[in-house]
Amino acid sequence: MSASWAARARTGFVAPVFLWLGLTVAAPLALVFAVSLGESTQGAPPFEWSLTLSNYALVFSDTLYIGAFANAARIAATSTAICLLIGYPMAYAIARAPENKRGFLLFLVILPFWTSFLIRVYAWMSLLRPTGLINSALQSVGLASEPLELIANEFAVHLGIVYAYLPFMVLPLYSTLERIEASLVEAAHDLGATPARAFWRVTFPLSLPGVAAGCLLVFIPATGEFVIPDLLGGPDTPMIGRVMWLEFFQNRDWPVACAIATLLAAALALPIVIADRLRAKAR
Amino acid sequence: MSGMQRGLSWLPAALAAGFVFLYLPILLLILFSFNDSRLVTVWAGFSTRWYAELLRNERMIEAASLSLGIAAFAATIAGVFGTLAGYALARLGAFALRPLFALLLLVPMVLPEVILGLSMLMSFSALERLIGWPAERGFLVVALAHATYGTAFVALIVEARLRGLDPSVEEAALDLGAGPLRAFLRVTVPMLAPAIASGWLLAFTLSLDDLVIASFVAGPGATTLPMLVYSSVRLGLSPQINALATVLVISIGLLAYVSSRRAAPRGGLST
Numbered sequence: 001m002s003a004s005w006a007a008r009a010r011t012g013f014v015a016p017v018f019l020w021l022g023l024t025v026a027a028p029l030a031l032v033f034a035v036s037l038g039e040s041t042q043g044a045p046p047f048e049w050s051l052t053l054s055n056y057a058l059v060f061s062d063t064l065y066i067g068a069f070a071n072a073a074r075i076a077a078t079s080t081a082i083c084l085l086i087g088y089p090m091a092y093a094i095a096r097a098p099e100n101k102r103g104f105l106l107f108l109v110i111l112p113f114w115t116s117f118l119i120r121v122y123a124w125m126s127l128l129r130p131t132g133l134i135n136s137a138l139q140s141v142g143l144a145s146e147p148l149e150l151i152a153n154e155f156a157v158h159l160g161i162v163y164a165y166l167p168f169m170v171l172p173l174y175s176t177l178e179r180i181e182a183s184l185v186e187a188a189h190d191l192g193a194t195p196a197r198a199f200w201r202v203t204f205p206l207s208l209p210g211v212a213a214g215c216l217l218v219f220i221p222a223t224g225e226f227v228i229p230d231l232l233g234g235p236d237t238p239m240i241g242r243v244m245w246l247e248f249f250q251n252r253d254w255p256v257a258c259a260i261a262t263l264l265a266a267a268l269a270l271p272i273v274i275a276d277r278l279r280a281k282a283r
Numbered sequence: 284m285s286g287m288q289r290g291l292s293w294l295p296a297a298l299a300a301g302f303v304f305l306y307l308p309i310l311l312l313i314l315f316s317f318n319d320s321r322l323v324t325v326w327a328g329f330s331t332r333w334y335a336e337l338l339r340n341e342r343m344i345e346a347a348s349l350s351l352g353i354a355a356f357a358a359t360i361a362g363v364f365g366t367l368a369g370y371a372l373a374r375l376g377a378f379a380l381r382p383l384f385a386l387l388l389l390v391p392m393v394l395p396e397v398i399l400g401l402s403m404l405m406s407f408s409a410l411e412r413l414i415g416w417p418a419e420r421g422f423l424v425v426a427l428a429h430a431t432y433g434t435a436f437v438a439l440i441v442e443a444r445l446r447g448l449d450p451s452v453e454e455a456a457l458d459l460g461a462g463p464l465r466a467f468l469r470v471t472v473p474m475l476a477p478a479i480a481s482g483w484l485l486a487f488t489l490s491l492d493d494l495v496i497a498s499f500v501a502g503p504g505a506t507t508l509p510m511l512v513y514s515s516v517r518l519g520l521s522p523q524i525n526a527l528a529t530v531l532v533i534s535i536g537l538l539a540y541v542s543s544r545r546a547a548p549r550g551g552l553s554t
Contacts, residue, residue, distance in 0.1 A: 008463070010375050010378045012463065012464065013367050013370055013371050013375060013463075013467075014367075014375065014378050014379075016364070017364055017367045017368045017371060018380070020434070021368075021388065021434075023406075024403075024406075024427070024430075024431035024434075025387050025390055025391055025431060026387060027406055028399075028402035028405055029390075029402050031402065031405040031406050031409055032398070032401060032402045032405050035405055045412075086301055089293075089294055089298065089301070090297060090301040092291075092294060093294040093295055093297060093298035094298065096294065097295075103543075105298070107543050108302055108305075110539070110543070111536060112306075112309070114488050114535050114536070114538075114539040115309065115531070115532045115535055115536065116491075116492045116509070116531055116535075117492055117494075118492065118494055118509050118512055118513060118516070119312070119512075119531060119532065120308070122312070122512075122516055122520075122528065123308035123309055123311070123312040124308055125516070125520065126311075126312065126315070126525075127308055127311065129520070131322075133311060136325070163304070163305070166301070167305075170301075216393075217393065220393045220394070220395070221393060221394075221395055221396070223395065224394070224395020224396070224397050224398060226395075226396065226397050226495055227494060227495065227513075231516065231517075241395055241397045244397055244401070245397055248401065248499075249498075254405075257401060258401065258405065261397070261398045261402070264398060265394065265398055268393075268394065268395070272386075272389065272390065272393055272394070273386075275389065275393060276382075276385065276386055279385075279389065280382075
């Protein structure tokens, strides 16, 4: 096998995918930026090419948009933290389970990811509504005299994000925890460390790459989430993904929607690059 | 070993609680799809009437067949590009622009769907201005958009699988004089078949499930199943949606189970 053959093989495999990714990922994202510099018109499509920053000026001057960015970042961050608190013990338990059971336990974590996102959010709608199962149960056992407001608020959005993205937290945590040598932890025990001390001084530091990967995989998509705030959230705390959706579908203002998308992508660029580095390192 | 377990006896309970949290809402949804009452939350006896109504709902059937077709088409394109991409990442070493290549594969997986959907509509709209296609954004446009999304996931699974496979068999084929393409098609692809199948299935279910990207790119003539479900959910809960959810959850769950038995990519969908 000569070197030129290998080089030709590389070109043959890589070039078509590069072309495909360029056309379907890079070019569309570049176009979003280009349209964000355009001007909104009445035509179809409803914009004209231009080189104006007025859409960005609008986004930065209106507290609705700035507030929606801040809400999204805050809600995504707290939801990510809750995911970590729930997901870490789950991943740890699977990594410590007998080897022949791990595959099935992992499958149980992955399965919800395969089932429809929309349907999982819908499931919570029917649980949280004023006449939903939780409220009926609470009222029938006398714990509540009138329906609690469980839906159309931030609580429900947090719950929805944690529920929908928990598998994204558990899987990378599991893959780092599984690789930590049991002998290291045993050595800590043998040297007299309490289980808590052994965990915080040995296991947890070694699992930090998984913690970072899991947090980023939840935080990044949750920040731009549309379906969950739309179906479970209320009007008080708009999130930027939904604001952008409304800008596009209700106001039909493509340039402003593109400006919001560009800013959101720019804000998420750093976390995405970190996630990419972590992924490269994990190999 | 007993030292390892010390102080960790609550872990299995935490895991079980996590699974209850993940599965109870879906199980209740399935239970209430057999409820003989229009009220989604009051049990009034066993019935399959919502399934019968679902079968008679022509808009739902039409949207479902559109979505199934789109998903099959998108998964097939994603399967081709995703397999090539996974192969490149796992076997071709440090090719030119590899970091950019890996980044472009990661972006559709993590970037919020609203940005992906908007970006794809912008490019289809620009194409229409430029060359007059696509004048009506229907089946093909949605399928291409979903294929983009699916490629990254197929690549992830194929790459993970290839890293677990010994490259010496492929090298032997090359040493014996098979060209790279022949070695790839005759040796690598058959070894990868389970991983490609499970990648195809994942791309298929992601497409079948997608609301956001389809809402952006689809023209007025094309309503996919999630778009129809979304608009009816916004109007209120309906036991028919519970019935549909049950059908989807059980059929996709079975497919996922079969594919995980066959492929079992280590670390599954992790990074």
